[in-house]
Amino acid sequence: MVSIDVQGASVDFPIFDAKNRSLKKSVLGRAGGRITDAKVPVVEALRDIDLHLQQGDRVGLVGHNGAGKSTLLRLLAGIYEPTRGRARIRGRVAPVFDLAVGMDPEISGLENILIRGLFLGMSRKEMERRVDEIAEFTELGDYLRMPLRTYSTGMRVRLALGVVTSIDPEILILDEGIGAVDAAFLEKARDRLRDLVDRSGMLVFASHSDEFLVELCDTAIWMDTGEIKEQGPLREVVSHYKGRDLFETLSPETLKRIGRERAPVVDDEPARS
Numbered sequence: 001m002v003s004i005d006v007q008g009a010s011v012d013f014p015i016f017d018a019k020n021r022s023l024k025k026s027v028l029g030r031a032g033g034r035i036t037d038a039k040v041p042v043v044e045a046l047r048d049i050d051l052h053l054q055q056g057d058r059v060g061l062v063g064h065n066g067a068g069k070s071t072l073l074r075l076l077a078g079i080y081e082p083t084r085g086r087a088r089i090r091g092r093v094a095p096v097f098d099l100a101v102g103m104d105p106e107i108s109g110l111e112n113i114l115i116r117g118l119f120l121g122m123s124r125k126e127m128e129r130r131v132d133e134i135a136e137f138t139e140l141g142d143y144l145r146m147p148l149r150t151y152s153t154g155m156r157v158r159l160a161l162g163v164v165t166s167i168d169p170e171i172l173i174l175d176e177g178i179g180a181v182d183a184a185f186l187e188k189a190r191d192r193l194r195d196l197v198d199r200s201g202m203l204v205f206a207s208h209s210d211e212f213l214v215e216l217c218d219t220a221i222w223m224d225t226g227e228i229k230e231q232g233p234l235r236e237v238v239s240h241y242k243g244r245d246l247f248e249t250l251s252p253e254t255l256k257r258i259g260r261e262r263a264p265v266v267d268d269e270p271a272r273s
């Protein structure tokens, strides 16, 4: 059984080369974690996080720029150790922060499929079994035998997305980078992404995209200046964060796919006869 237990965890980044010349006018900062006023300033990226996640959880992470989403993902992936408190992770983590990480420009697309799969925790045998199917999905044809440096950005993303959606992670930690893929290909990748999420034991996904959040998650955490401001059902938490109903901007196709009706809009105006 996979699980993540975080108790009283904080992550600080001391900044040794910060400029101490103050701004002529003090500027109200809205983005980012709190910065302590010391000789060596410290960015408090996460403060006092308590979190328990278990098998089957599909959690969306929302919050303003610099709220601590990526730092929390790295803590949950075991990449960062908490400065204070503790984080216990049970299960094999596949961290997908940047689709391009683990790809080598000098080797072919086919070789990159294998290497990237190993990086995400698959065995060589498993990847050899899947390589044909991934190659077909990417529609890259003869390019798969060419070095990766000859690919356009979109072609690289196709390759990376093909590999990422073929793995069997116990804990899938996903950062929002996948939003950068072109819309047509994403349409094609959507079912694969859903399958990936369905067969992974747990998903934590940071995203600014309403469509992606409703497609992949059922609960949410709202991060604000390094703290958990709210945690609960997806629609409720994201609607509080956005200040409007999460379902308001979804396309009819998305609503149909997720099998939900848009809630009736509450009309404050007195009914006219």
Ligand SMILES: Nc1ncnc2c1ncn2[C@@H]1O[C@H](COP(=O)(O)OP(=O)(O)OP(=O)(O)O)[C@@H](O)[C@H]1O
Residues within 6 Å of the ligand: 013, 031, 032, 033, 034, 043, 044, 045, 063, 064, 065, 066, 067, 068, 069, 070, 071, 072, 223
């Ligand atoms: N390596 C680092 N060194 C110093 N400060 C950092 C580092 N990584 C993150 N921070 C700071 O920690 C805070 C949280 O950053 P984080 O990247 O987790 O935010 P985020 O919610 O993912 O933001 P975004 O939506 O803009 O990606 C910010 O104030 C950021 O400046």
